[in-house]
Amino acid sequence: MAWLVTGGAGYIGSHVVRAFLADGIDVVVVDDLSSGHAEFVPAGVPFVQGTLLDADLLRRTFAEYDISGVVHIAGYKYAGVSVQRPLHTYEQNVTATAVLLAAMAEADVSRIVFSSSAAVYGTPHTDLVTEATPKSPESPYGETKLIGEWLLRDQGIAAGLAHTSLRYFNVVGSGALELRDTSPHNLFPLVFDALLAGRTPRINGNDYQTADGTCVRDYIHVADLAISHVAAARRLDAGEPIEAVYNLGSGDGVSVGQIMSTVAAVTGIDFTPEIAPRRAGDPDRIVASGELAARDLDWKMRHSLEEMVQSAWESRQAASVDSEVTI
Structure with missing residues (x-):
């Protein structure tokens, strides 16, 4: 059994892939390389190049590999640019997620860890953001991440999808010399x-x-972030109670x-x-509280x-x- 990591050739995704491997969990990567790098995928890890908008590619991938769950990191992540490219952002982040969830349901894959964002909060009127802080996204990017969470929630109700969403803030650092953040906006x-x-x-x-x-x-190290993805996957695999959302904050x-x-x-x-x-x-x-994630997902600032x-x-x-x- 393996976990599928979408966006696994990107900065965050490649660290998540290595964290899974370090924990003894096999992975398969799907990435269209629009912002990722093929060389970020470790040797020996199955790599499927293509877009999540391609339903046939996803069907083939689920048919070829024994997938038990998905870490969904792929997406268009540039909040500022999303204001100028709203349709593109919605296609990459909402339509692609819906296509992925449909392919998962067809393949009877019922576990997913979703890469969400602090952008769902917009400008919070509190010194410390918690998961209960009102959501008021101020960009198409933030809106699409919140809609992604809703899609998981609704599919959980409709089809029993086991899920959690991890809301990130500012992810920095490197867990390996060969992996780095190449975003032109960070x-x-x-x-x-x-x-x-x-x-x-x-x-x-x-x-x-x-x-x-x-x-x-909040500035958090990418390797710390990756560990909590593994913990979330382990919790889903074990059928243990898990929150619908977690903040990974300092x-x-x-x-x-x-x-x-x-x-x-x-x-x-x-x-x-x-x-x-x-x-x-x-x-x-x-700044966000990471108390819930510390309780459940081995989250801490290492x-x-x-x-x-x-x-x-x-x-x-x-x-x-x-x-x-x-x-």
Whole structure:
């Protein structure tokens, strides 16, 4: 028996794949490589390249492999860009999820762990977000993630689907030198790319109601996140009670200013970030409680901010070296 990991060639998905393997669980990867990398899939792991919109491909995959459950990570994850591409975002995140659930039902696969997002909360009016915090997404991306949760809920009622959704905040770091975040929109890649190009990283606003004036957010290590995916799958396999949703949050958060200082210390590149205008709609602070996940899913912050930055920087440097060797 194996678990199917959609998006398993991406940054988060590839770490989840390795966490499953480390726990002795076989995996199969489906990824269209729109943002993933084939080389992120470990040797020996079955890799099916294609889109979740292809129902026939999913039927063939479930028929060929003995799949007991699905970790659904694939999706269009760029919240800001989703405002300009709402139809694309809905197709990739809602239609694709519906096609996947239909294929699962046809193949009698009844367990799923869903990659949701803190974007479902929008701008919460509370210092600490819990699973009960009202949902008010402010982008098509956040809307599609909430709809994904609803699809799982409704399929659970209709067909007995056993499910849970993990709401992530800001995922950073690296669990292996060969794995890194290659998103053109995420903070760590943007900062590292700027430094390596001789440019000064920038902060969007320093007049927020926080200790240093910069936004405070949850930053969690990708390897810690991956462990909780395995714990969720194990819980579903065992038929143990599980919540419909969990926040994977730090409980306290760090500021963008703290991250910049830590990046300077870790990289040895001294810089003072440029201050750009604050972005409309950015709240002062978004931090989530991870108490429920700590209770059920072996969730905890195993890495310090320094370790998050160090691991991400090392994987970025390794990629630069590999690129030079290839050239």
